[in-house]
């Protein structure tokens with residue numbers, strides 16, 4: 001995906017994305033990081049066509065996103081948002097089945113393929129045993145996995161995740177990020193996610209985009225992007241960096 005000179009203003013008073021140019025590499029895990037309000041979710045919403053930029057272009061496989069039909073685009077890219085209200089009286093399987101909508105028309109529906117995709121999505125997210133359970137009866141971690149399962153049932157090539165670890169305890173955060181890694185490595189999905197935890201971004205990303213005030217400050221492989229100086233400049237936080245055989249590179253925040 002090529003992102004060229006994107007300008008977005010939510011309120012026409014200032015640019016919330018101010019000339020963003022980057023590329024999302026196929027088959028890789030890209031993580032967008034940066035301080036609150038810097039434009040991470042806005043960038044993700046432009047990539048997923050939920051926000052039309054004031055100027056600039058986004059293209060996928062050399063075709064501008066504006067030229068994709070909705071269902072055609074949904075087969076290319078699925079997104080899981082940051083906060084999702086849980087619908088009432090809906091089972092896990094029913095919600096996940098909504099992910100099949102782009103593949104069906106009034107006249108054409110392949111129930112066998114739908115069932116296979118739903119089973120696959122439930123298996124990947126470890127929810128086969130919960131398929132008949134009401135969404136309201138799930139824990140926060142399980143709910144997050146159901147939204148991801150719905151996106152997986154869409155069988156798109158790119159999966160966008162906006163702060164997928166929010167509200168999850170450390171166990172479920174790791175479980176979710178391991179799932180992301182498996183989806184990438186074993187199923188070939190291209191992942192674009194927004195994370196706040198810098199150590200998780202270092203550990204799970206092939207490529208990091210660091211944003212501040214609507215612009216990209218720097219991007220590249222984690223160890224080139226995340227440095228003591230850049231964290232001080234962008235977040236205003238003093239850190240120490242360490243490298244451990246088991247952990248790899250990691251950062252400890254010291255203070256502000």
Ligand SMILES: Nc1ncnc2c1ncn2[C@@H]1O[C@H](COP(=O)(O)OP(=O)(O)OP(=O)(O)O)[C@@H](O)[C@H]1O
Nearest residue numbers: 010011016034035036037038039040041042043194
């Ligand atoms: N619908 C909107 N109307 C007006 N301003 C908006 C709207 N959506 C976002 N903004 C503003 O745009 C800026 C970027 O918001 P965005 O949600 O992209 O940031 P973010 O980096 O994802 O933040 P966070 O880490 O807090 O989730 C913020 O200043 C925000 O207040």
